[in-house]
Amino acid sequence: MADHSTAAAAGRRQHVAIEIEPAASDSSLVTSILQQMETVSSLHSICRASPTRRESSKKSYTPQKVAIGPYHRDGATAAEPLRPMEDHKWRYVHALLGRRTDLEASLNDCVSALRELEQRSRACYAGDDVDLPAGDEFVKVMFLDGCFIIELFLKYSTKVLRRRNDPIFAVPGMLYELRCDLALLENQIPLFVLQRLFQVVPIPKQCANLSLAELAFRFFKNMIPGDTLSHREKFTQEGNHLLDLICHCLLPTLPRLPSSKSHKHLRSVTDLHSSGIKIKRAKTENLLDVKFVNGILRIPPIEVHQHTELLLRNLIALEQCSNVHGTVHHVTSYVVLVASLIESERDVKFLRQRGILTSYDDDDNGVGKLFGKLCEEVELKESYYDGLCERVNGHRGKNLRALKKKLKRRRNNGSRPTLRLVMLFTVLVLLIAIVGTLFSVLTFVHRHI
Numbered sequence: 001m002a003d004h005s006t007a008a009a010a011g012r013r014q015h016v017a018i019e020i021e022p023a024a025s026d027s028s029l030v031t032s033i034l035q036q037m038e039t040v041s042s043l044h045s046i047c048r049a050s051p052t053r054r055e056s057s058k059k060s061y062t063p064q065k066v067a068i069g070p071y072h073r074d075g076a077t078a079a080e081p082l083r084p085m086e087d088h089k090w091r092y093v094h095a096l097l098g099r100r101t102d103l104e105a106s107l108n109d110c111v112s113a114l115r116e117l118e119q120r121s122r123a124c125y126a127g128d129d130v131d132l133p134a135g136d137e138f139v140k141v142m143f144l145d146g147c148f149i150i151e152l153f154l155k156y157s158t159k160v161l162r163r164r165n166d167p168i169f170a171v172p173g174m175l176y177e178l179r180c181d182l183a184l185l186e187n188q189i190p191l192f193v194l195q196r197l198f199q200v201v202p203i204p205k206q207c208a209n210l211s212l213a214e215l216a217f218r219f220f221k222n223m224i225p226g227d228t229l230s231h232r233e234k235f236t237q238e239g240n241h242l243l244d245l246i247c248h249c250l251l252p253t254l255p256r257l258p259s260s261k262s263h264k265h266l267r268s269v270t271d272l273h274s275s276g277i278k279i280k281r282a283k284t285e286n287l288l289d290v291k292f293v294n295g296i297l298r299i300p301p302i303e304v305h306q307h308t309e310l311l312l313r314n315l316i317a318l319e320q321c322s323n324v325h326g327t328v329h330h331v332t333s334y335v336v337l338v339a340s341l342i343e344s345e346r347d348v349k350f351l352r353q354r355g356i357l358t359s360y361d362d363d364d365n366g367v368g369k370l371f372g373k374l375c376e377e378v379e380l381k382e383s384y385y386d387g388l389c390e391r392v393n394g395h396r397g398k399n400l401r402a403l404k405k406k407l408k409r410r411r412n413n414g415s416r417p418t419l420r421l422v423m424l425f426t427v428l429v430l431l432i433a434i435v436g437t438l439f440s441v442l443t444f445v446h447r448h449i
Contacts, residue, residue, distance in 0.1 A: 044126030045240035046188045047321040052377045053313070060313040063181040065174070068145045070125065070132050071186045088168060089144055092151040095163075100202040109200040110147070114139045117193060124190045124240070126321070145189050146197045149182070149242075153215035158206045179223055180307055185314045185321075188241035216242060223311060224249050225303050227285035247315055251330055252288035257387025265340040266389055268347045272297065277395060281356045288334045290385065292392050302338065302351070304359035304367055312374055320379065333384035339371035 048071065049061040063072055066085040097106040114121075118139055122132055132138055155161045155169070168174050181187055198212045207215070217235040224231055224246055231249040239245040266272065269279050282289065282298035291298050312335060319329035342348060348364040351357035359367050383389070 043123050045244070046124045046185070046190070047126035048130075048186050049314075049317045050321070050377070053317055056373070056376055057309070057313060060310045061184060061186055061317070063184055063187045065177045066148075066181050066187075068149070068182065068187045069189045070130075070138070070141055073133070073141065089148040092155075093144060093147040095161075096147050096151040096154070096201055099204055106200070106202060110143055110197060111139065113196045113200050114142050114146075114193065117142075117190075117196060121190050121193055142189055142193050143197075146193050147201065149189075149194060150198055150201060150212070150215075152178070153212075153219050154204065154207055156219050157210065157215050158204070160206060161204060176307075179220065180310055183220070183223065183243055183246060183307075183311055183314060185243055185317050188243055191239050191241050191244070194242075211236075213245070216245060220246060223307055225305075225308070226250065226287045226300070230286060243314060243318055246311070247318060247331065250287055250315070252384065253284075253286055254289050254291055256328070256384055257391065259386035259390045261390075262382060262386055266337065266392055267340070268343040269297075269341045269350050270344075270347050272341075272392070273350070277392065279350070279354060279356070281354055288330055288384075290334075290337065290388065292388050292395070295395055297392060299341075299351075299356050301355070302357045304357070304370065306360055309370060309374070316374065316378065328382060328384050329380060330384050332378055332380055335371055335374045336378065336380055336383060337385045337389070339375045342368050342371055344368060 046069065054061055064081060066089075067073055067082045072082065094103075097103050097110075100106045121142055122138065125132060133141055152168070155166070156175075162169050168178065195212055213236045214232075217232055220242070221228055221231065226249070230253075234249045234251065235245055239248055267275070273279055276295070278296045280296055280298050282291070282300045284300055287300050287302070289300055312331065315331040316329075316335060319332050342351070345364040345368055348357065348368050352364075357367070
């Protein structure tokens with residue numbers, strides 16, 4: 001009986017594995033679906049700033065030294081200062097591909113890789129009015145600009161790769177301007193283009209252990225406000241382009257507080273301080289990690305540099321024209337919050353005194369107006385800081401009510417000592433009058449006896 005049961009159990013456990021080879025049509029379908037997913041994920045990720053934004057600060061959205069991508073390439077949009085850099089680009093491309101003995105083979109690898117990405121790359125540029133270069137010219141733009149950026153990052157990271165008297169590194173201020181240009185929304189190429197080129201171009205042995213993300217981070221790190229270590233970790237994440245990588249660095253690490261309704265604004269820091277709320281510098285340097293706990297509003301250090309307005313304007317424009325990082329616009333929410341906290345020079349001085357705000361100059365009025373200007377033409381349906389603002393405003397209301405009660409008690413308590421003093425004074429006057437009268441009577445009696 002036992003043998004029969006064991007045999008039956010063994011029979012139940014036996015099974016046949018059938019390996020099914022995917023049909024050729026399935027394989028092509030999978031490839032098609034993947035391509036569609038990749039295209040949609042990066043669709044219209046590189047767009048133009050709105051006309052109203054450009055009118056308010058055209059220089060903040062227009063490259064000054066180098067054109068990257070198709071928007072500022074040719075025709076009426078091509079500015080004279082951008083043309084000299086085109087020759088430098090070709091020199092950098094030759095330096096990059098020339099590290100391989102067979103330069104033509106390197107070139108073929110690059111072109112073949114970019115051909116495969118052409119349609120996906122075109123889909124990244126937004127708007128029906130965008131006049132992209134046709135066919136080979138578009139691939140040429142991606143090739144030239146992509147190779148230039150990679151070689152620029154390599155030379156920046158490793159000094160021995162630079163040629164003597166290289167104008168990009170020898171001319172004072174040139175690197176600063178290039179860094180600003182490469183952070184412009186309208187001056188981008190897709191990140192996947194850079195990543196693919198980085199896989200096929202010859203990388204010098206000095207940089208063999210460096211990823212594209214690490215090279216890009218080294219180039220931009222002086223431009224990104226906040227803690228360098230946390231930025232390096234965030235810079236490895238996927239993004240649509242270089243500006244998007246910078247945006248990733250600034251994303252808050254604190255969980256978003258729930259709110260019952262929209263609260264986009266706070267009172268100024270001096271008003272909040274007057275109402276009993278303490279304002280302190282946060283220990284964290286993550287710019288957007290503003291928090292409110294136990295009546296204390298902790299604000300991470302705010303550093304205002306020459307490039308601050310340009311960077312924030314382009315990050316806001318990026319959030320406003322796309323759906324990056326969900327529906328909540330983190331950088332826009334932060335700028336609106338800070339603008340509400342800084343209403344006057346008095347607020348700027350208040351923040352300076354507490355080590356919360358520093359700037360490259362001492363123009364308190366200019367710093368105060370900066371965040372207000374950044375909020376112009378901003379559309380913010382919901383703020384990341386709605387919950388924080390709700391708690392601060394609620395706490396402020398409690399403080400005001402408590403302050404009124406305290407003042408009332410002081411007035412009531414203060415009236416009692418005053419009444420006592422009046423009564424004491426009255427008694428003294430009466431005593432003096434009685435003593436005076438008694439003294440007069442005694443004097444009169446003494447004279448007539």
